[in-house]
Amino acid sequence: MTLLPLSDDAFLFPGAVNSLVFASDSGGALLVDTGLDESHARKLLRAVQDAGLTPSAVLNTHSHADHHGGNAFILKRFPELEIYAPPLEAAIIQHPVLEPLYLYGALPPKPLQSKFLLAPSSPARPLEAGTHTLGSVTLELLNVPGHAVQMFAVRRGGLLYAADALFGPDTLSKHPLTFCADSAQQKASAASLLHLEGVQLTVPGHGDATPDLAGLVRLNLDSLERTTQNVLNAVQAGAASTDTLLARVCTDLGIVMTNPGAVVLNRSVVSAHLKELLEAGRIEMTTEDNHLLFRAASA
Structure with missing residues (x-):
């Protein structure tokens, strides 16, 4: 080459x-x-x-x-x-x-x-x-x-x-x-x-x-x-942890993760967009039953 x-x-x-x-x-x-x-x-x-x-x-x-x-x-x-x-x-x-x-x-x-x-x-x-x-x-x-x-x-x-x-x-x-x-x-x-x-x-x-x-x-x-909206849609489907939200987003996008590396990389992507949504006041982060959860922002 x-x-x-x-x-x-x-x-x-x-x-x-x-x-x-x-x-x-x-x-x-x-x-x-x-x-x-x-x-x-x-x-x-x-x-x-x-x-x-x-x-x-x-x-x-x-x-x-x-x-x-x-x-x-x-x-x-x-x-x-x-x-x-x-x-x-x-x-x-x-x-x-x-x-x-x-x-x-x-x-x-x-x-x-x-x-x-x-x-x-x-x-x-x-x-x-x-x-x-x-x-x-x-x-x-x-x-x-x-x-x-x-x-x-x-x-x-x-x-x-x-x-x-x-x-x-x-x-x-x-x-x-x-x-x-x-x-x-x-x-x-x-x-x-x-x-x-x-x-x-x-x-x-x-x-x-x-x-x-x-x-x-x-x-x-x-x-x-689009990714920000995908993550927001996942949160609006119900309060969930980052890993559950990642699974929802991947299902919506038709992504199949086949190795641990893909999971930790894509989890970071979801986490980055969650931070953006948190700072924009569009979602909330809470702790319930020893779980870190994200939910849609209260009206």
């Missing part, structure tokens, strides 16, 4: 998770998101080297395993590389057990220690949003929290890598419960990208590049709002 040119100095390495490559004048390559595992990273590295470039730094937009799982392999080949990430995300990249720990609520059992939830550890330097030069490549990092607690979108000229602030239409169709840590922030971050001027091409973290940023934002906002 080869790098696909997006501009004179920017390239896409497509996959289940997209990686971006920004070339410097000196032949260096800033790698943005390294994929789920060694397989993705090995192919990415081969494509970079086939293009006559040498990795000069790595930027992880956030700490989900599918975006930094390839770091460890790349560091084996280039141990001097610096890895950058948002501050909280950098801590999780260095201590990846934090991801399944917060999803499960305790140290995770073996079924929740798969590569999809627990990437290999790699050192990461915390970085704030703004304009930075990383590996001799200057770009703008934009705060787009919501999908993860912290996350960067990457802007260079007319190119926007939205990371997981936006998803492509096929991904939204395949995964109607789009993962988020904070659904209200996810909506706000997606909407904030509409105000960017001069964006000619947008690449989501999952999906194809598109010149239609506004259309992609609207598609994502519609999907997120």
Whole structure:
């Protein structure tokens, strides 16, 4: 697989998770998101080297395993590389057990220690949003929290890598419960990208590049709002726990969860939308008979 040119100095390495490559004048390559595992990273590295470039730094937009799982392999080949990430995300990249720990609520059992939830550890330097030069490549990092607690979108000229602030239409169709840590922030971050001027091409973290940023934002906002309504409908069907609400939502959407990882990920999605509904005063949280329950707000 080869790098696909997006501009004179920017390239896409497509996959289940997209990686971006920004070339410097000196032949260096800033790698943005390294994929789920060694397989993705090995192919990415081969494509970079086939293009006559040498990795000069790595930027992880956030700490989900599918975006930094390839770091460890790349560091084996280039141990001097610096890895950058948002501050909280950098801590999780260095201590990846934090991801399944917060999803499960305790140290995770073996079924929740798969590569999809627990990437290999790699050192990461915390970085704030703004304009930075990383590996001799200057770009703008934009705060787009919501999908993860912290996350960067990457802007260079007319190119926007939205990371997981936006998803492509096929991904939204395949995964109607789009993962988020904070659904209200996810909506706000997606909407904030509409105000960017001069964006000619947008690449989501999952999906194809598109010149239609506004259309992609609207598609994502519609999907997120549908999920909020799905969760509200589940609550309005009767007071219930998060797990019962998750089952109701999955039944309504035709989702069949077949492994523990899917359950804890989708439970987090429901929990995020429950928080949004609580803060909007549309539902209430109560404790009854040693159960944490959610119910429709009193009139």
